[in-house]
Amino acid sequence: xxxxxxxxxxxxxxxxxxxxxxxxxxxxxxxxxxxxxxxxxxxxxxxxxxxxxxxxxxxxxxxxxxxxxxxxxxxxxxxxxxxxxxxxxxxxxxxxxxxxxxxxxxxxxxxxxxxxxxxxxxxxxxxxxxxxxxxxxxxxxxxxxxxxxxxxxxxxxxxxxxxxxxxxxxxxxxxxxxxx
Amino acid sequence: xxxxxxxxxxxxxxxxxxxxxxxxxxxxxxxxxxxxxxxxxxxxxxxxxxxxxxxxxxxxxxxxxxxxxxxxxxxxxxxxxxxxxxxxxxxxxxxxxxxxxxxxxxxxxxxxxxxxxxxxxxxxxxxxxxxxxxxxxxxxxxxxxxxxxxxxxxxxxxxx
Numbered sequence: 001x002x003x004x005x006x007x008x009x010x011x012x013x014x015x016x017x018x019x020x021x022x023x024x025x026x027x028x029x030x031x032x033x034x035x036x037x038x039x040x041x042x043x044x045x046x047x048x049x050x051x052x053x054x055x056x057x058x059x060x061x062x063x064x065x066x067x068x069x070x071x072x073x074x075x076x077x078x079x080x081x082x083x084x085x086x087x088x089x090x091x092x093x094x095x096x097x098x099x100x101x102x103x104x105x106x107x108x109x110x111x112x113x114x115x116x117x118x119x120x121x122x123x124x125x126x127x128x129x130x131x132x133x134x135x136x137x138x139x140x141x142x143x144x145x146x147x148x149x150x151x152x153x154x155x156x157x158x159x160x161x162x163x164x165x166x167x168x169x170x171x172x173x174x175x176x177x178x179x180x
Numbered sequence: 181x182x183x184x185x186x187x188x189x190x191x192x193x194x195x196x197x198x199x200x201x202x203x204x205x206x207x208x209x210x211x212x213x214x215x216x217x218x219x220x221x222x223x224x225x226x227x228x229x230x231x232x233x234x235x236x237x238x239x240x241x242x243x244x245x246x247x248x249x250x251x252x253x254x255x256x257x258x259x260x261x262x263x264x265x266x267x268x269x270x271x272x273x274x275x276x277x278x279x280x281x282x283x284x285x286x287x288x289x290x291x292x293x294x295x296x297x298x299x300x301x302x303x304x305x306x307x308x309x310x311x312x313x314x315x316x317x318x319x320x321x322x323x324x325x326x327x328x329x330x331x332x333x334x335x336x337x338x339x340x
Contacts, residue, residue, distance in 0.1 A: 078335040079314065085338035113321055113330025114312070122337040 017156050024068070024094070025150035026056040028143070031067035031091060033084060036074030038101040038133040045136040055143055064090040069126075069146065071139070075103035076116045088123050096150070098142050099125045102132040182207040185264060188229060192222055206263060213268035216253070217278040217304075223255065223264070224283055231255040231264055234280070237290035239298040243324040248272040249300055253280070270300055279305040297322035 030052075034042055045052045052058050061067050064087045076084055088097070099119055102108035105128045107117035119125060126149060129142045182202055189209060190197050196215040201208055211219055223231040233256045240250040247269035255264050270277055279302035280287045289311065291302040296311040299320040310317065319331055 078337070079312075081337050111329070113326070113328065116337065122340055124340070 016160065017154055020156050021151045021153050024153075025147040027059075028057045028068045028096070028146065028150070029059045029061055029066060030057050031064050031070040031087065032060045032062070032073070033070050033087065034073045035076065035080060035084075036101075036103060038073035038103070041133045041136055042071060042073045042100065042139065045139045050136040050140065052140065052143070055140065055147070057143055064088070065092065067091050068094070069096045069098060069143075071098045071100050072104045072119055073100040073133075075108065075110055076119050077114050078116055079114075081116050081119075081122055084119065085122055094153075094155075096126045096146055097124060098127045098129060098139075098146060100129045100139060100142070101134055102130065105129070108132060181260070181262060185209075185229060185262065188226065189219065189223070193219055206265065208265040208267060210267045210269075213251075213270060213277050216251075216266070216268050217280055217283065219266065220253065220255075220280045220283040229257060229262075230259050231257045231262070233258055234284035234286045234290070235263070237280070237287050237294065239294040239300055239322070241298060241322065241324045246271075249275060249298055251277055251294065251300060255284075275300045276303055277301070278303050281305055296320070299323070 032039070032042055044050060046058060046060060057069070064070075068091070070088055070091060072084060088095070097119075099105045103110060103115070104119050105125075107115050109132070111117070116122070127142045127146050129138055131138050134142075182205070185207060186197075186200055186209065189211075193211070193215055196212045196219060197209060198212060199210040223229055235254040235256050236252075237254070238252050240252060242248055242250060249270040249272070251268050251270060253266040253268075255266070256262070257264075268277060275298070277300060279291055281291065281302075282304065288306070291305055292307070292309060293311040294300050295302060295305075295308055296313055297320060302308060309315065313319075313321065314335060317335065319326055319334060321330070
């Protein structure tokens with residue numbers, strides 16, 4: 001940039017979006033929404049062997065007020081759906097959702113009247129994880145995908161330029177769903 | 181031993197017993213539903229039989245015009261190590277059976293579950309609420325005419 005000689009050591013120039021996204025994506029605090037056997041694999045992911053803290057997400061908080069990403073790990077029944085949604089609504093923006101395993105993503109093997117056939121019917125989902133249950137490596141991969149996604153966010157720069165961003169009624173822009 | 185159990189029931193309730201059969205040593209007695217509470221308390225209190233434990237209580241939907249539902253009582257005598265199964269028939273029009281919660285407290289949740297899944301009501305039950313399904317749910321999921329995937333929009337989901 002040619003500014004190198006003007007600045008003393010210890011300065012870097014970058015874009016605001018980049019630095020904010022960098023900070024955000026490397027400390028995503030999970031809300032462990034463990035409601036079935038997938039939760040066991042989620043716990044294994046946090047264990048020393050797989051060590052989710054390598055990616056900055058070891059701070060599992062059991063209060064939604066302190067969380068960035070909800071990991072829905074397990075079968076969501078119709079009776080549980082309002083509970084999951086309420087906890088999601090209590091998380092502060094910006095927030096993301098990982099749908100872990102076959103049950104949360106599609107109802108899985110529970111093709112039945114009591115199980116919601118995919119949590120994307122009542123809440124936005126950013127990353128789906130295949131598996132029944134997924135191995136810890138699989139969940140870590142989903143976390144890395146989510147970090148990539150957070151890194152692509154352009155919200156701050158757009159706001160600073162005074163442009164309007166489209167925010168749907170129930171959540172920020174750039175939410176993926178299988179229908180969009 | 182099954183002969184003894186059957187003889188005792190028949191001697192005490194000659195008009196109630198409608199039939200019985202034995203399969204691999206397991207005795208099943210079919211009785212009138214009006215007398216089920218009396219028979220159960222007799223089986224529990226008789227010193228020789230002493231069926232003091234209710235193992236299971238469940239419903240069956242046979243999906244036939246007459247006597248559509250069955251309620252099945254599995255009981256166990258801890259002292260004698262005997263099992264016994266009672267069955268009663270319940271009509272679709274008037275699916276009401278006397279509760280056996282006064283005989284075995286264990287029947288409480290089993291009867292609630294049977295009510296939740298089949299719509300069979302238990303007269304005299306202290307707290308006949310649904311067990312699994314929402315309180316205001318209108319259907320009974322284990323009935324044979326209930327669709328596997330449920331009735332669409334019968335349970336509301338949160339708005340997306």
